[in-house]
Every structure is written in C-alpha cells, then in structure tokens.
C-alpha cells in the first residue's frame with residue numbers, strides 16, 4: 001500500500017487475518033483488515049467491545065500470529081503467515097489499558113526498564129528527559145501507588161517512549177480515568193505525541209476520544225475496518241450505513257420523508273433540517289432541550305420518522321408545536337434503500 005506522496009507508510013496492514021485456536025479450528029476475530037499510517041500520524045481503531053481492536057494491536061506488536069495478509073513496518077514485512085519477526089525486534093512500544101507499571105519499581109525504575117542495554121549515564125539522562133517531557137520531573141523517586149491515575153498514565157507513556165520505538169501502540173489509554181480527566185489528557189497526550197514526532201495507533205470505543213486524538217480513524221465492526229478516514233470524512237461522508245449510524249447523531253430515513261426519491265435513504269443529522277415557515281417538510285415537535293450552544297428538538301416528521309433537529313432561535317420549543325422545515329444547503333449523505 002502506497003500513500004498519496006508515494007513514500008511507503010510507516011505502518012501498513014494488508015488484508016490481515018488473526019484468530020485464536022478453538023475446538024473446531026481457528027476462531028477468526030480479525031479479517032481482511034487493511035490500514036496505513038504515515039510517519040508522525042496518530043491512528044485510532046474505534047469500535048464496540050469485542051470487535052477485535054486489541055487483537056489488531058497484539059498482532060502488530062508480535063504477540064499473535066498473522067494467519068493471512070501481512071504487516072509492514074518501515075517498509076519491511078514483520079509478519080505474514082509462517083514468517084514473523086520477534087516482538088522485541090519490531091521497535092514497537094505498547095502502552096496497556098491498565099498501564100502495567102511495576103509496583104516495586106520507582107517511577108525512574110519503570111521508565112528506565114526498557115533501557116537496560118544503555119550505559120548508566122545515558123540511561124539516567126534518557127529517563128530524566130522522558131520524565132521532563134511528560135511533566136513528572138519531580139516524581140522520579142515516587143512509586144506508582146503514590147500517583148494519580150493521570151500521572152500513572154504519563155509514567156506508562158514515558159516508559160513506552162523511552163526506547164524510541166518506531167511505532168507506539170496504546171490500548172484504551174484513558175479507560176481508567178474519570179470523564180473530566182479523559183478529555184484533558186486526550187489533548188495533552190496528542191500534544192506529547194506530536195512533540196516527539198511519534199507514530200501511534202490507539203484503540204478506543206469512544207468517538208469523542210478518537211476525534212480528539214487521531215488523524216485517521218478506522219471504524220471497526222466484527223473484525224473488519226469499514227472505513228479508514230479522517231474524523232471529518234467519517235462524519236460528513238460515511239461510506240457505510242454502520243459508520244453513518246455509529247459516528248455522530250442522526251437517523252437514516254426514506255427519501256420520500258424529505259421529498260427525495262423513494263429508492264434512497266437519507267442521513268439526517270441535527271444540522272440537516274432547518275426551521276423555515278415556508279419549508280415543505282412538516283412535522284411535530286415532541287420535545288426540545290438545550291444542548292449548548294443551542295436547542296435541539298426531537299421531531300416526528302409527517303412521514304412518521306423521528307429525527308433530531310437543531311432549533312433556530314425563532315423556532316417553537318413547546319412540545320406539540322407544528323414545525324415547517326427545509327433541507328439545509330450542501331450535499332446529503334444517501335444510501336440505496338435496503
């Protein structure tokens with residue numbers, strides 16, 4: 001797989017299949033999975049629990065064999081059926097969901113763990129630089145249990161980055177943190193990865209997290225990536241019904257509900273219908289609520305479909321009010337009717 005510039009991507013997965021041994025043979029959990037990340041890009045595998053995200057990371061790291069297809073790092077094949085480079089020779093760093101810090105080692109001991117082949121002075125300098133980078137310069141002598149969840153995450157990140165991996169894999173990096181901390185750390189982590197020029201692939205089941213962190217996102221369903229694209233493209237140009245439904249708010253309604261052909265289904269996001277007293281689409285407001293920055297209404301169209309609509313200042317907000325609407329300017333996402 002080549003990128004638009006012609007340079008080989010830093011990471012490429014080509015039609016990869018991974019499975020686990022099962023009584024009747026192989027239980028395939030990832031199949032036909034392809035993606036590419038360029039140097040310095042942050043990618044994210046986004047999908048519901050059990051769709052195979054962690055399995056993909058484990059295959060890239062070298063902990064699971066590839067049953068079909070291949071994985072390339074820096075242009076070289078590191079895994080294909082019957083041929084695999086050992087995990088320690090892949091230059092892949094991994095940050096686990098629970099951080100997996102060594103409780104009996106200090107912060108400095110944890111960060112220096114993968115640097116034992118370095119001379120002592122070089123190791124100490126690298127550990128100090130990594131702790132400085134993640135803002136924990138003063139915590140070198142502390143032990144993991146003395147740190148907050150966010151601080152532990154930063155130690156884990158410093159440890160993963162210390163050996164200068166070509167690729168960093170992050171499995172649900174925010175799952176142990178409360179909602180407020182998650183939002184803050186997503187931006188902080190992105191800035192840190194940017195500052196180091198690291199190429200990273202993370203796993204998440206949270207769309208907001210994926211949007212905040214990643215340049216490219218792969219929406220996964222049952223072991224496959226349905227679309228590998230930017231956040232904006234996933235939202236504006238979903239290539240698949242599942243992606244249209246999974247990303248953002250919105251409903252798929254028959255074309256006839258908004259005056260289009262019957263063979264189509266139209267994706268109506270809250271911004272797709274506008275309140276307009278002259279508008280040809282009629283409906284009844286079921287309820288309205290303030291979502292910030294404005295009101296959003298739940299509207300039953302005359303055709304029976306219930307959709308969410310961003311309500312303009314002048315639009316009625318009382319339940320039961322009749323609403324006239326029109327389609328907003330701009331392209332609509334449509335799918336052939338099933």
Ligand SMILES: Nc1ncnc2c1ncn2[C@@H]1O[C@H](COP(=O)(O)OP(=O)(O)OP(=O)(O)O)[C@@H](O)[C@H]1O
Pocket residue numbers: 020021029047048049050051052053054055056205
């Ligand atoms: N070691 C294993 N042996 C057998 N089956 C496994 C093993 N690890 C995972 N699986 C199965 O593979 C499928 C995918 O699991 P995986 O952990 O990759 O999903 P995930 O998307 O990362 O889920 P989560 O978000 O819950 O971690 C699941 O059905 C799971 O039960």
